[in-house]
Each structure stands twice: as C-alpha cells, then as structure tokens.
Amino acid sequence: MAMIIMASSDKKKQELFDHLSLGEINSGTFYGKWAKPSASKQIASYSPIDGLLLASVTPTSRADYDHAVSFSEKAYLEWVELPPPKRGSIMLKIGQALREAKDDLGMLVTLEAGKTITEGRGEIQEMIDIADFSIGLSRQLEGSVFASERPWHRMMEQYVPVGPIGIISSFNFPSSVWSWNAFIAAVCGDTSIWKPSSKTPLAAIAITKILSKVLETEGVPQIFSLVTGSGEEIGSRMASDRRIKLVSFTGSVNSGKKVSQLVSDRLGKSILELGGNNAAVVSEHADIDIALKGVAFGALATAGQRCTSTRRVIVSNKIYSEFLQRLVRIYKEVSVGDPRSTGVLVGPLIDESATAKFESAISEAMRQGGKLLAGGTRAKIQGLKGHYVKPALIEAKPDMEICKTETFAPILYVFKYRDLEEAVRIHNSVPQGLSSSIFTRDLLESEYFISHRGSDCGIVNVNTGTAGAEIGGAFGGEKDTGGGRESGSDAWKNYMKRQTITINYGKELPLAQGVEFKI
C-alpha cells in the first residue's frame, strides 16, 4: 500500500523510508549485491523543503567502482543472449513494480528534490511510460535492406548492442532521465551503470532496490548497477573508462563539456543532454489565456529548475501591455511554499548555492539595464528552513549578456518584438538550443516558426509551453545543449552499433564500382 505524507513528520518519513527499504546510512553502490555501507565517509542528502538531513549515503570506493564495471560487463554477456522481446517482457514487470511504488517514489522525489507532489508522481509516471514504450520497442528493433549494385548480392543494415553504458544524471530529474536511458538500452541488449547527482542519491538507491528485486525474481542478470560520488571523481572516471561503451550525460553545459572531452579523448561515444535557455514567442494572434498558462507553467514549475523551463518570453508589441499586466498579476499571486501542500505551485530551490545564483543573476540583470516587475527576493516560509524564493519577472533587452546564460532558478526575462522575423532573431540569439514554443492561432506564423527559418531548437512547440515533453518523441537539443537525443522515436539507435552487411550468394566475386582484380 502506498503512503502519502501531507505534513512533515519524522514518523511519516520513517514509514516512507521503511516502505522503500532506506536507512539512515545507505550503500551507494550496487553490482548484483550492495557494497557494505560505512560510517566513515558520507554523502548527506538534505531535503530542500526544510534543510533537514534525510539520510546519508556511502559513496563508491575506487575498488567498488571497478567491481561495478566488471560486473556490468559480465551481466551484459548473459543479458545480450535473451531475445529482445524477452527483454521487453522483463520491462513489463519493471513497469508493474514502478506502478506499485509510484506514490512512495514520487514522495521521495518530492522530499529529495523539492518537487510538488503532482510533479514528483509525474516523474515516476514518466518512468512507467518509458517502460511501456520499451516493451513495444523490443519487438521493433529494425534494420534496413538496400539494393546492391552487384548481381546475387544483398546489402543490409542492422543494429547490435554495445555493452555496458554509463548514465550520469542531474539532480532535477532524479529518476526519469535515468530510465529514458536505462530502459531503452536494456531492450537494446545493453547493461548500465548509473551515477546519480550527489544532491539526490536516495531516489536512485530506492529505485535500484525495487528493480533489482524484480530482476532477481525473474531470474535474469542484474543489468542495473549503481555508483555514487562526486562528478569530478566518479563521473570523470566513467567518462575516461574504455570499458564503458557509451556515456549518456545529463547536466550543465560546463560539466558536459568536460565529460565530452574525456570521452572524445578515448574516441568513445556520448549522448549529451545539457542546459537550455528556452523561450516562448507570444504573438498578437495567440489565445492569451492559453499563452499565459503555458508561459507560467514553463517558467514556474519545478521552481524554474527544468532543463526546459521557460527563461525568456518574447511578446508582440501589439499585446505587450495586456499580456504583461496579466503575467505580473500571476507572479504576484503565485503560491510559493511547502511542495507537499495542495495549492502550492512553486517549491524550494535545491540548495543555498542555487539561491545565491538566483540573487546574483537578478543583481546582474539590474546592472545590465533590466527592470524587476515582480518577485526576485528570498521567500520566508513559516516553520521551514528551505531555499525558497519569489519567482522573478524582469523586463529586459535581448542583447543583455545575463539573458544568454541559463540561471537554474525561476527568472523570466520579458522582451518585446515588432514582427515575427525579429521575434525569431531574438529567440535564436542564445548559445543553447533545447526547447522553444510559439503561441499563435495564425497558421502562417506557426509554420514559419517550425520551419528551418524559425526556431533553432531540438524541441519546437506550438500553443503549448517549452516544458513538459512526452516520452514518445526524441528528446534533446542543439548548439550548446549538446545535440543528444534520448527517450522515444528512434533514439534507441544511440544505444546500439550500426553494422552494414553485404552478402554474396552467387558463384562469382563481382567487385563494387566495376573494379577488376584478376588472379
């Protein structure tokens, strides 16, 4: 039975931890078995809701890291022998286990990452969705057949598994981003080693505990290994490790560049899912109610800590005053507080350092000529020592340097435009290229925006905001966002090697391009 905590209490937290088999000190290393936790060196997981310690985690030692990778290599040799649809049937069980644990895991995400209850559950739902998707995919891993120029020849392309992959994930999606990679890779035949953010290790431990039981019951290899520790230490070790055939990295542009360099140094493969600086264009032809809701959700949900959060809104000068007036009202009225309480839309930032970055970006925006229209200060929430802020709405100029950087906090810059060409120029004038949207009912405008003349992002939306993607399409962005694609569509191909195969079933050996070779 799932348990819901609506108020802070040690007893309720203890019950949740009992359900999820979490202790005060937890091992952060799993490779078919849990490495022994030790009290000597710990990663502390604090709740951003009240700043209190949730539990501690023993990080992975150098020796255990090596065990985890060699274990994953061995597990791969067995797992890869299962036909893909059989792998898919294991994903069915995994999806069932996640459905049963949805409320508990969702609450853990709320406690550890500070998401509202609905967002915490939504994250686990996303894991369930990708598990369901991967079941279908397991019967659709396809190849191609091509016409050969040589008689009695056949040419094909097929995809084969790569081996153990590494998944390094960010704090703001402590569970779903891992599953986008791990579940798709699993039906492709790969095993995986997960290094979660040190800010949210408990979700990773709880998930690994649940799923390892499923794999054990099903009598299949333990394909999901777990390591914990700092990015500089464990993360870079994974990036440099030739045994790890692919590194899927989700995080900031700065960390992603370091990972990408280490992986390229060994000519390895990586998937980079890095920061965004997403904008919504609001045309004079928009349905203003829809646009306001889309922009507000994009900018305020998860306290502006989504890679797809709306950070810039570019508004037509014909509706600018009306739109801004209504947006200011939303900002002034939005409820900031304990994300476990109903009615609260904006929870805390992850930690003090995020709050300091929020404050310094606002000062910088003021210095560069911005005008603060609402919010922009710390928020005091009675009885809670979390990291709460009042989301900031700032009227700005698109060429201000601060508007070109991703501040991982709820700051929304507002710009005015005269025509759509100008809106798109402003839109594309940042180094990042993750998500974008236009609010308009004018077909010509929306077509322009989704064409090559329009948004330069990996995700382009019409009449829905920049945040909140579904798993069915490929997810990822261009430019500094790193070019990676995960989740649905044909993103599975990233977790496999492509082989081109030519078969001669004739009695001669004709050579391509008519080349002669007489012996």
Ligand code: NAD
């Ligand atoms: P971060 O870069 O600080 O950390 C992400 C992960 O990388 C963590 O596990 C961390 O330990 C590890 N890491 C840090 N430095 C490393 C290094 N040198 N080598 C190897 N690993 C290293 O990011 P964060 O603060 O956890 O997350 C927020 C960032 O992630 C934002 O920029 C956000 O836009 C981005 N993000 C992107 C996506 C996407 O799909 N594009 C999704 C979620 C978050």
